Amino acid sequence: MSTATEKPHGALETLRELPHNVWTSIFRNPLPSTDLERSSTSFTNFFLHIHPVKVHRNTLRPVYTLGLGLMSLFLFLILIVTGVLLMFYYVPSTTQAYDRMLDLRGTVAFGIFLRNMHRWSAHGMVGVVFLHLCRVFLTGAYKKPREFNWLIGVALLLVTLFMSFTGYLLPWDQLAFWAITVGTSIAAYAPFIGKDIQFLLLGDTSVGQEALLRFYVLHVAVLPAILTLLVAIHFWRIRKDGGLSRPEGSGVRDQGSGIGERYRKPIYGLQGFVRSSFTKLGNVSDESVFSWPNLLLAELFVFILTVSAILVVSLAFHAPLEQPVNVMHPPNPAKAPWYFLGLQEMVSYSAFWGGIGIPGLMVGLLALVPYIDRTPHGVGRWFARERLLANTIFLTLVTLNVIFIVIGTFFRGPNWTFVSPF
Amino acid sequence: VLAWLSSVGLFGSAVLAALSNVIFFKPRVTYGQPAIFQIGKPDDYPPGTRIARESERICIVREGNKLAAISTTCTHLGCSVAISDTGFACPCHGSRYDQDGVVTGGPAPKPLPWFKVTVAPNGEIEVDKNTQIPSGTYLTV
Numbered sequence: 001m002s003t004a005t006e007k008p009h010g011a012l013e014t015l016r017e018l019p020h021n022v023w024t025s026i027f028r029n030p031l032p033s034t035d036l037e038r039s040s041t042s043f044t045n046f047f048l049h050i051h052p053v054k055v056h057r058n059t060l061r062p063v064y065t066l067g068l069g070l071m072s073l074f075l076f077l078i079l080i081v082t083g084v085l086l087m088f089y090y091v092p093s094t095t096q097a098y099d100r101m102l103d104l105r106g107t108v109a110f111g112i113f114l115r116n117m118h119r120w121s122a123h124g125m126v127g128v129v130f131l132h133l134c135r136v137f138l139t140g141a142y143k144k145p146r147e148f149n150w151l152i153g154v155a156l157l158l159v160t161l162f163m164s165f166t167g168y169l170l171p172w173d174q175l176a177f178w179a180i181t182v183g184t185s186i187a188a189y190a191p192f193i194g195k196d197i198q199f200l201l202l203g204d205t206s207v208g209q210e211a212l213l214r215f216y217v218l219h220v221a222v223l224p225a226i227l228t229l230l231v232a233i234h235f236w237r238i239r240k241d242g243g244l245s246r247p248e249g250s251g252v253r254d255q256g257s258g259i260g261e262r263y264r265k266p267i268y269g270l271q272g273f274v275r276s277s278f279t280k281l282g283n284v285s286d287e288s289v290f291s292w293p294n295l296l297l298a299e300l301f302v303f304i305l306t307v308s309a310i311l312v313v314s315l316a317f318h319a320p321l322e323q324p325v326n327v328m329h330p331p332n333p334a335k336a337p338w339y340f341l342g343l344q345e346m347v348s349y350s351a352f353w354g355g356i357g358i359p360g361l362m363v364g365l366l367a368l369v370p371y372i373d374r375t376p377h378g379v380g381r382w383f384a385r386e387r388l389l390a391n392t393i394f395l396t397l398v399t400l401n402v403i404f405i406v407i408g409t410f411f412r413g414p415n416w417t418f419v420s421p422f
Numbered sequence: 423v424l425a426w427l428s429s430v431g432l433f434g435s436a437v438l439a440a441l442s443n444v445i446f447f448k449p450r451v452t453y454g455q456p457a458i459f460q461i462g463k464p465d466d467y468p469p470g471t472r473i474a475r476e477s478e479r480i481c482i483v484r485e486g487n488k489l490a491a492i493s494t495t496c497t498h499l500g501c502s503v504a505i506s507d508t509g510f511a512c513p514c515h516g517s518r519y520d521q522d523g524v525v526t527g528g529p530a531p532k533p534l535p536w537f538k539v540t541v542a543p544n545g546e547i548e549v550d551k552n553t554q555i556p557s558g559t560y561l562t563v
Contacts, residue, residue: 178501182514185499200444204452206500328476330501332513348515348529351498416516 038290048296052239054288055295058246058380064139065244067302068132072160073231074306075125080224082118090170092216094209097172098324105321112318119319121310122164126339129160137369137394140379140387141245147370149237152230154367159227161339166219168337169212173322178334180215181207186347186355194356247380332414341408342401348416362397460546464489464563467547472521474505480537480549481505483521488560491539491549492523497532510534522557533557 028045032038039053058064089108090100104111133153136142142150169180184207188198203210238244289295322331336344346354378384383391413419459478467473467484474481474494479502481492494503494510501514509520518527523534538553539561547563 178514181501182499196448200447203447203449204454205457206454208454210449210453327479328502330513334501334514344515347499351529351531415511415513 032292035290038292041292042290048292050235051291051295052243053291055291056243056246057287057289058248059244060289060294060298061247062298064247064380064382066131066135067298067305068128068135070299070302071128071306072125072132074303075121075128075310076227076231078121078307078310079118079125082114082121083220083224085114086118087220092170092212094172094212094325097170097212101171101173101321113314116314116317116319117310120313120317122167123338124310126160126164129157130339133157133366134394134398138391139245139382140377140384140390142370143245143373143376143379144370146237146241146245149234149241150370151367152234152237154363156227156230156234158363159223159230163219163223163227164337164339166215166223169207169215170219171321172212172325174325174331175320175322175335177207177325177327178330179336179340180211181330182334182336182344182347183340184211186343186351189352189356191356245380333412333416335408335412338405338409342404345404345408345412457551458548460542460544460548461491462547463545464541464547472505476502478549478551480551481510482547485560487562489539489547489563490560491537493535493537493551495534496530497525497534498528498530503534524557 029037029041032041042048042051042053086104089104089111091097101115104115108114136150136153165180165183169176184198184201187201188194190197199205201211201214202208203214335341343355343359346358348354350357373390375386377386410421411418455478461475461478461482464484467482467489469484469486472481472483476494479494481494483490483492494505495501496503496512496514496517498512498515498517501512503510503512503517503519506518509518509526510523511518512528512530516528517525517530519530519534520526523536525531525533535554536557536559538550538555540548540550541561541563542548547561
């Protein structure tokens with residue numbers, strides 16, 4: 001019949017337009033071709049709205065940020081996905097946990113691959129988060145107004161380490177059992193409340209079923225929730241503190257550091273509460289570029305790089321699994337995960353100072369860095385000359401820690417005696 | 423006054439919540455090994471022997487008619503110490519102890535504790551890991 005042509009909204013027409021209507025209801029914008037549409041793409045999309053519409057050109061320089069913060073985020077996402085999948089087959093029981101590890105190896109489809117990805121991403125995340133901290137320090141990016149975000153970052157490092165530590169026990173092999181025995185005994189050296197902390201962590205006087213259950217709950221529920229919340233605050237503060245710190249631009253108007261004279265004269269426009277010399281709308285700097293597609297492409301590149309690196313490493317190397325727990329025979333030497341070996345090396349000299357005193361001082365110092373160093377100079381450049389003293393102190397402490405880790409990893413043999421790896 | 427009362431209420435509930443968390447997370451019963459247990463008759467430990475009971479993490483020392491139980495949990499970081507020629511040695515961080523558990527080397531801060539031993543009415547030796555006794559205190563059997 002001719003009803004379809006006479007009535008433009010007949011049944012057939014509705015059906016024909018259905019895919020288009022569904023598509024446009026989900027995606028409000030066509031692929032952007034004008035600046036207005038590029039802006040619109042960023043701020044009308046739930047996921048892209050995390051970005052400002054425009055970013056400073058210099059924040060996109062790969063050699064400035066090295067993409068380390070993004071890499072940490074992507075590793076965390078890989079960890080969530082693989083972790084949830086592993087949860088389908090894991091049982092936090094002293095009698096079953098190790099068997100489940102063997103099942104992952106033997107019977108679960110892609111089980112060994114998922115475990116490899118989870119393990120290597122975890123190691124990678126600890127490393128990348130630490131490198132991110134180094135980048136932020138060496139470019140002076142923690143300075144006013146980003147002090148609080150630095151604090152959040154230090155908290156994120158600690159939660160990441162604790163995540164890794166709790167995950168370490170779950171395979172219930174020799175490595176897991178003795179590393180956690182040693183680790184929680186270090187906690188027991190804390191003054192006054194040390195023994196109570198250890199008892200609350202383990203739920204018993206020694207590592208056993210209660211400890212396994214507690215570590216499991218911390219690892220899969222409590223700590224990921226805390227980490228997610230902190231990451232959200234971290235990202236929010238990047239926006240509110242005026243975007244990433246960045247190398248100074250060549251532009252006349254925008255000095256780029258976000259701490260110039262105009263910082264004290266906030267602009268109360270459409271987004272007047274954003275503290276920055278660099279606002280995203282209205283006051284458009286010549287040196288800004290649209291987030292779509294510039295920032296998005298940069299992020300996509302880092303994402304692909306991260307995922308492919310993890311895939312390649314997981315194909316090439318298997319996550320270690322030692323003998324099942326034997327409470328009577330500690331391995332000789334019993335070693336913690338590599339990032340705690342510096343700690344273990346120091347603990348072999350003095351349990352209190354090595355395990356509690358010095359690390360506590362270090363973390364305290366790290367947290368207070370932006371409140372101790374109040375000079376506004378040298379933001380946005382690697383190894384700025386004005387920051388020679390601060391950078392030297394920082395690099396010395398980092399190097400010392402790395403040396404302790406190397407000694408603990410390669411130069412310690414049975415009974416923790418000094419051996420040569422060569 | 424209302425604001426004052428409600429802030430006291432809020433602060434009070436926060437303190438209560440924090441306290442109740444500590445109470446909640448501190449188990450009232452533990453499911454691990456009991457701290458008081460029996461380890462057999464005195465005759466199972468002939469004079470002059472030092473027998474490590476690895477699952478209970480103690481070492482039973484018998485000299486003549488004297489008997490004692492020494493902990494084999496390293497006082498440094500909780501590894502199991504092994505019996506060596508000169509006493510005890512910890513594989514984890516190299517702490518060394520003499521025959522009586524006194525520290526002779528390594529990072530261990532304290533000697534190995536000695537536990538209270540008694541002979542139970544059924545004739546078995548009973549070890550109480552909750553009660554430490556001075557080093558060198560033997561039970562005569």
